[in-house]
Amino acid sequence: MGKHNLQIGSSSIAQKIATYTFDEYLELVRSFHGYASPGVLIGGFMVDLALRNLPRGILFDAICETVQCLPDAVQILTPCTIGNGWLKIMSFGRFALSFYEKYKGTGVRVYLDTAKLNHWDEIQTWFFKLKLKKEQDSELLQEQIRTAGADICSLHKIQVLPQHLKKASLGERTICPICQEVYPASHGPICRSCQGDTPYRKFDKE
Amino acid sequence: MGKHNLQIGSSSIAQKIATYTFDEYLELVRSFHGYASPGVLIGGFMVDLALRNLPRGILFDAICETVQCLPDAVQILTPCTIGNGWLKIMSFGRFALSFYEKYKGTGVRVYLDTAKLNHWDEIQTWFFKLKLKKEQDSELLQEQIRTAGADICSLHKIQVLPQHLKKASLGERTICPICQEVYPASHGPICRSCQGDTPYRKFDKE
Numbered sequence: 001m002g003k004h005n006l007q008i009g010s011s012s013i014a015q016k017i018a019t020y021t022f023d024e025y026l027e028l029v030r031s032f033h034g035y036a037s038p039g040v041l042i043g044g045f046m047v048d049l050a051l052r053n054l055p056r057g058i059l060f061d062a063i064c065e066t067v068q069c070l071p072d073a074v075q076i077l078t079p080c081t082i083g084n085g086w087l088k089i090m091s092f093g094r095f096a097l098s099f100y101e102k103y104k105g106t107g108v109r110v111y112l113d114t115a116k117l118n119h120w121d122e123i124q125t126w127f128f129k130l131k132l133k134k135e136q137d138s139e140l141l142q143e144q145i146r147t148a149g150a151d152i153c154s155l156h157k158i159q160v161l162p163q164h165l166k167k168a169s170l171g172e173r174t175i176c177p178i179c180q181e182v183y184p185a186s187h188g189p190i191c192r193s194c195q196g197d198t199p200y201r202k203f204d205k206e
Numbered sequence: 207m208g209k210h211n212l213q214i215g216s217s218s219i220a221q222k223i224a225t226y227t228f229d230e231y232l233e234l235v236r237s238f239h240g241y242a243s244p245g246v247l248i249g250g251f252m253v254d255l256a257l258r259n260l261p262r263g264i265l266f267d268a269i270c271e272t273v274q275c276l277p278d279a280v281q282i283l284t285p286c287t288i289g290n291g292w293l294k295i296m297s298f299g300r301f302a303l304s305f306y307e308k309y310k311g312t313g314v315r316v317y318l319d320t321a322k323l324n325h326w327d328e329i330q331t332w333f334f335k336l337k338l339k340k341e342q343d344s345e346l347l348q349e350q351i352r353t354a355g356a357d358i359c360s361l362h363k364i365q366v367l368p369q370h371l372k373k374a375s376l377g378e379r380t381i382c383p384i385c386q387e388v389y390p391a392s393h394g395p396i397c398r399s400c401q402g403d404t405p406y407r408k409f410d411k412e
Contacts, residue, residue: 033289033290034292035290068376071289073289075289081238081239081240083279084239084241084275085274086240092399093390112388114386127379128388129379159406160407161406164405173299175320180320181320182320183299187298193300197296197298199296200365201365
């Protein structure tokens with residue numbers, strides 16, 4: 001991943017994404033995300049812009065306001081992952097991310113600014129889904145993303161609310177009398193899966 | 207990431223995790239997750255066990271039944287990430303994961319089986335939080351995890367319900383009259399953040 005090489009606040013060089021060239025980042029995206037999706041590519045520039053506007057050397061957490069693409073840019077370029085809890089996803093469906101000092105909640109938010117898309121017709125077409133995917137010009141789209149860089153994004157300061165700064169603890173663990181598996185006691189007398197949220201057809205464990 | 211080197215269904219060699227040795231996996235975990243958390247280490251053996259029990263060459267999706275640690279094992283070892291949508295997280299707080307053929311939903315589920323923890327006191331202490339973290343013996347815990355491998359897990363077949371096989375589309379996009387940002391029209395006349403779910407104190411974009 002090369003995450004250890006990340007220098008937060010490194011000087012801004014045209015079209016660098018954190019410490020990577022665009023082509024290096026493209027390779028990381030293909031390896032982690034599976035393919036060079038426009039969302040993760042734009043996300044790289046968004047992460048870079050946010051990092052350059054954070055004070056150096058702070059411990060920061062991240063919020064992604066959509067589950068689509070953007071979380072992978074954060075996971076590739078920063079220490080924040082969904083599994084270590086430093087990245088949270090809120091399902092607003094907005095193409096935006098925030099980084100903030102993990103205890104005080106002060107930080108920055110970056111979003112794809114549609115007011116800045118006028119000169120980038122193929123990005124506009126992709127973002128507003130103006131054409132079917134197979135009718136979009138994916139080569140032109142990638143070229144426009146590479147050239148536009150962070151010029152299609154805006155940034156503003158944020159203050160995260162105190163209740164979102166605490167790490168949600170699952171608390172005491174207990175065994176579900178139905179599935180016999182361990183779950184957080186706070187979920188009720190049986191686990192959420194057995195309460196009916198299961199994604200599986202009834203199964204026998206044999 | 208080395209994800210390209212993953213050979214699904216490779217022959218089972220003692221304490222190998224996919225194509226990695228335990229020490230190689232440890233290094234990947236430290237790089238991606240930030241530290242060698244017990245959950246991601248056990249998760250590696252769980253992913254490996256599940257992969258060895260999937261038919262070769264199928265396209266599979268993944269479900270993690272907890273947001274803690276386990277999703278990172280899946281993201282390190284498989285093509286499934288939270289941002290590409292091939293990994294879904296369900297907040298059951300159960301230490302379990304499933305891989306399944308993405309169209310038919312047939313697959314396997316692996317869970318940490320507490321009935322198999324008798325000989326692994328430090329894993330038991332960690333899993334049931336029987337001691338404060340600072341009182342746990344993290345070296346012994348890692349040694350027990352390495353030695354136990356997938357012996358503390360159980361596996362069974364699953365059939366994912368049809369409604370969970372479809373990829374949720376966000377549908378048509380529109381501009382929120384309050385924040386002026388693009389969001390899924392299906393969320394209502396204003397975006398979810400402006401509906402009151404925002405994690406931020408009221409901010410000016412200047």
